[in-house]
Amino acid sequence: xxxxxxxxxxxxxxxxxxxxxxxxxxxxxxxxxxxxxxxxxxxxxxxxxxxxxxxxxxxxxxxxxxxxxxxxxxxxxxxxxxxxxxxxxxxxxxxxxxxxxxxxxxxxxxxxxxxxxxxxxxxxxxxxxxxxxxxxxxxxxxxxxxxxxxxxxxxxxxxxxxxxxxxxxxxxxxxxxxxxxxxxxxxxxxxxxxxxxxxxxxxxxxxxxxxxxxxxxxxxxxxxxxxxxxxxxxxxxxxxxxxxxxxxxxxxxxxxxxxxxxxxxxxxxxxxxxxxxxxxxxxxxxxxxxxxxxxxxxxxxxxxxxxxxxxxxxxxxxxxxxxxxxxxxxxxxxxxxxxxxxxxxxxxxxxxxxxxxxxxxxxxxxxxxxxxxxxxxxxxxxxxxxxxxxxxxxxxxxxxxxxxxxxxxxxxxxxxxxxxxxxxxxxxxxxxxxxxxxxxxxxxxxxxxxxxxxxxxxxxxxxxxxxxxxxxxxxxxxxxxxxxxxxxxxxxxxxxxxxxxxxxxxxxxxxxxxxxxxxxxxxxx
Numbered sequence: 001x002x003x004x005x006x007x008x009x010x011x012x013x014x015x016x017x018x019x020x021x022x023x024x025x026x027x028x029x030x031x032x033x034x035x036x037x038x039x040x041x042x043x044x045x046x047x048x049x050x051x052x053x054x055x056x057x058x059x060x061x062x063x064x065x066x067x068x069x070x071x072x073x074x075x076x077x078x079x080x081x082x083x084x085x086x087x088x089x090x091x092x093x094x095x096x097x098x099x100x101x102x103x104x105x106x107x108x109x110x111x112x113x114x115x116x117x118x119x120x121x122x123x124x125x126x127x128x129x130x131x132x133x134x135x136x137x138x139x140x141x142x143x144x145x146x147x148x149x150x151x152x153x154x155x156x157x158x159x160x161x162x163x164x165x166x167x168x169x170x171x172x173x174x175x176x177x178x179x180x181x182x183x184x185x186x187x188x189x190x191x192x193x194x195x196x197x198x199x200x201x202x203x204x205x206x207x208x209x210x211x212x213x214x215x216x217x218x219x220x221x222x223x224x225x226x227x228x229x230x231x232x233x234x235x236x237x238x239x240x241x242x243x244x245x246x247x248x249x250x251x252x253x254x255x256x257x258x259x260x261x262x263x264x265x266x267x268x269x270x271x272x273x274x275x276x277x278x279x280x281x282x283x284x285x286x287x288x289x290x291x292x293x294x295x296x297x298x299x300x301x302x303x304x305x306x307x308x309x310x311x312x313x314x315x316x317x318x319x320x321x322x323x324x325x326x327x328x329x330x331x332x333x334x335x336x337x338x339x340x341x342x343x344x345x346x347x348x349x350x351x352x353x354x355x356x357x358x359x360x361x362x363x364x365x366x367x368x369x370x371x372x373x374x375x376x377x378x379x380x381x382x383x384x385x386x387x388x389x390x391x392x393x394x395x396x397x398x399x400x401x402x403x404x405x406x407x408x409x410x411x412x413x414x415x416x417x418x419x420x421x422x423x424x425x426x427x428x429x430x431x432x433x434x435x436x437x438x439x440x441x442x443x444x445x446x447x448x449x450x451x452x453x454x455x456x457x458x459x460x461x462x463x464x465x466x467x468x469x470x471x472x473x474x475x476x477x478x479x480x481x482x483x484x485x486x487x488x489x490x491x492x493x494x495x496x497x498x499x500x501x502x503x504x505x506x507x508x509x510x511x512x513x514x515x516x517x518x519x520x521x522x523x524x525x
Contacts, residue, residue, distance in 0.1 A: 001456040002072050004062065004242070005446025006055060007254050008080040008161065010034065010102070010275045013051065015058040017066035017073070018447035020456040023467055026066025027443070030054035034100060041353075042104040045097035048086065051161075052168070059240045070241035075248070076169070076232060077225075077450035079443075082253040083188035084161035085140040089154045091173045096148075098161055099140040102275065102316070104354060106139035107362045109146070109208075113138055114360075116207045117199075124190035124199055129292045131360035135312070137189040138204075138211070145210040152210065158217045160184035162251030169248050170230030178220035179229035183252040185222060186296030187308050193297065197222075223250045224302040225257075225449050226460065249453040256280065256300045256308075257445030258412050260460060262437055263468035264300065267407035269396060273422070274413040276353070277311040277388065279395055281404050289402040291358025292395075301460050307404055309395045313353035314388050315415055317366075320352065321384055325377035332381050336421045341386075341428060341483030344379040345370045345519030347490060347511075348387035349498065358398050359499045367498065370515040385422050389429040390484075390491040396430065410435045410471070414442070420474070428480035429488065435471035444468070483522050490514060 001020045006013055012031040016024050032050040037043040063070055081101040089095045099106075113132040117125035125132065132139060141158045157175040159167075166172075166179045185191035190199050198218055204211040229250045237244035255278030259270040264282060272278045282304035289295060292309040299306030313320075315329075322329045347369045354362035368380065400406050409432055416423055416436050427434040448463040457463040490511060497506030 001074050001451065001454055002068055003075045003077070003447055003450035003454055003456070004059065004073050005443045005448070005450050006058070006076065006078045007257070007443040007446055008051060008078070008165070009254060009442070010081055010100070013054045013058045014443045015055070015062040016443040016447050017062045017068055018444070018451070018467070020451050020466065024444070025068060026062045026064070028058035028061025028063075028065065030057035030061070035097065042107075044100040044103040046084075046100050047097055048094045048164075051165070056239050059242075063241055071243045073242050073246065074456075075246050075450040075454035076242065077249050077446040077453065078162060078165050078169070078251045079254045079257040079446050080161040080165060080251065082160055082162065082184050083136045083140065085137050086159055086161060086164055087141065087144050087155055088157040088159055088164070090156055092157060092159075092164065092167055092175070092178065094164075095151065095154055096144065099144070101135055102312070102353065103140065104134045104362055106134040106143035109142040110134040110136070110139040110362065113142075113207055116203065120203060120206070122199060122203060123195045124192055126288050127192055127296070128187070128190060128294045129357070129360060130290050132190075133293070133356060133360055134354070134362040135356065141214065142208055142211055149210070155217060157219070158214075160188065162253065163220070166229040166248055166251045169232055169236050171233035171235075172230060175217070175219045179250045180218070180220040180222040181250050181252050182222060182224050182296065183256050183299040183306065185218070186299050187253070187294035189218065191222070224298040225250050225252045226302045226452055228453065247453040249449050252449075256306065257449065258441060259300055259445070260448055260464065261441035261444030261468065262410050262412035263464055264410070265461075266304065267405045268410055269399070269406050269408070270410045270412055271392060272413040273314055273411060273415045275313075275315045276356070277314045277392065279309040279357075279392065281307045281399060281406070283307070283405060287403050289399055289404065291360060291398055293357060307399065309357035309399065311350060311388055311391055312356040313350060317350055317352050317384050317388070318381060321377060321381050327377070332378055333419070333421070335378065336382055339382045339421070340522055341480040342487045342518045343522040344375070344383050345372070345515050346375065346379060346383035347487065347494070347515055348380070348383040349495060350384060350387040350391055351499070355499060357395050361499060364499055370512060370519075385425050386429070386487070389426045390488055391495070392426065393429055393488060394492065394495060408435060409433070410437075412437060412441055414440070423474040424477070427474045427476040429484045431476050431481045433476065434474040436474060437469045438472055439469040441469065483518065486518055
């Protein structure tokens with residue numbers, strides 16, 4: 001049986017044509033622009049029309065590469081970035097461009113939501129880590145309403161990108177029957193089946209009268225991704241070169257399905273490392289985890305509880321360092337294999353896009369300590385790789401300390417496929433092997449859900465066993481790990497001391513001498 005899986009990433013959509021026995025037959029990729037504004041690093045939007053045109057182009061390329069007739073494709077599944085939010089008018093027509101996941105303009109709105117939720121002891125705020133993020137749905141919706149006060153009467157719905165795309169492909173134009181992903185709504189919109197769904201309207205109105213009655217904009221059929229969103233319309237079948245009526249399952253967030261494609265099982269932590277990092281685990285039962293991006297039954301893999309955390313900038317951070325140096329990341333990375341733990345004397349806090357987890361604080365900026373006149377951009381890039389690894393260790397320790405089982409560490413996403421230095425650093429920082437899929441898995445998770453929708457496999461786990469690639473193993477270096485343990489002690493103190501207004505004062509006088517001494521020791525060693 002042959003299916004198609006489509007993954008809408010930050011810069012492009014990737015479509016894979018997959019056979020349930022032979023695996024990936026062909027792939028198509030088509031780009032679309034991210035709209036930025038000079039002088040405003042928080043602004044990031046995208047065009048709905050550009051996404052649809054890219055899907056058509058990528059599907060055509062994938063079918064040609066696979067040498068498959070579109071009529072042979074039995075199902076199509078879609079995942080997208082998130083929280084990527086769009087405000088909709090009549091007929092579920094976008095009223096504006098998407099607020100991309102990395103649009104961080106809604107800082108004040110997120111802070112207001114957090115303040116009221118804590119004052120009212122809203123149960124949902126505990127489920128998303130105790131603080132609401134400027135990356136998430138309600139904050140972005142409120143920001144749009146505040147920027148467009150005269151257009152509120154035009155709004156009939158607000159949606160995650162994954163739900164809008166599924167609705168478009170299935171010809172759904174009424175909010176009441178719109179598919180709603182438990183993954184997206186649970187992690188990004190404080191939806192919880194155990195607490196009656198969305199936060200009550202009285203809470204939303206208390207946040208801002210502009211949100212009065214906003215729950216009506218989020219009506220729909222809430223479901224996990226093993227449930228159907230609908231069937232592909234004849235019009236879209238013609239545009240995509242597929243057969244009308246094939247099933248389209250409820251969509252999800254791209255990182256969640258990348259974790260599925262990477263083979264996530266209970267006891268695994270999958271870090272999808274790309275523009276940002278999404279860190280995920282699944283378990284049958286877990287307590288609340290302060291500072292994570294949600295603990296949601298049914299997310300990632302239906303039948304399990306999904307836990308999500310992450311970093312707001314990883315690949316974007318590396319690209320910014322290279323851009324300031326007038327180089328590409330690839331060029332600046334040449335020779336990084338010679339670097340060893342803490343030898344640069346630099347300690348970086350990777351807050352250039354704010355902190356997603358565990359401080360959930362968008363009001364932070366990047367910090368680099370230990371500069372001297374001989375440091376280079378390459379030194380800073382290596383320190384940034386170390387910073388993202390040290391930050392990930394903070395997150396894993398928080399998850400493990402609240403009952404999340406961690407037995408394997410898996411690296412998915414584009415960067416680990418091409419950056420052995422990053423994998424080596426992470427393994428030594430964590431003191432544990434890192435498993436890297438031997439083949440790229442982007443859009444494989446989408447294909448797995450399409451195969452389940454088409455009936456080729458009874459569940460996600462069976463499809464994973466048949467299709468997920470084996471791993472190559474990156475082992476930690478004990479000597480490097482010893483250096484990173486010392487660096488982590490400094491990093492941890494600064495992370496909580498500088499990152500939170502409520503933290504006890506941090507004695508900083510010894511930090512720079514300690515970094516210099518550690519660098520001398522590591523270089524001599």
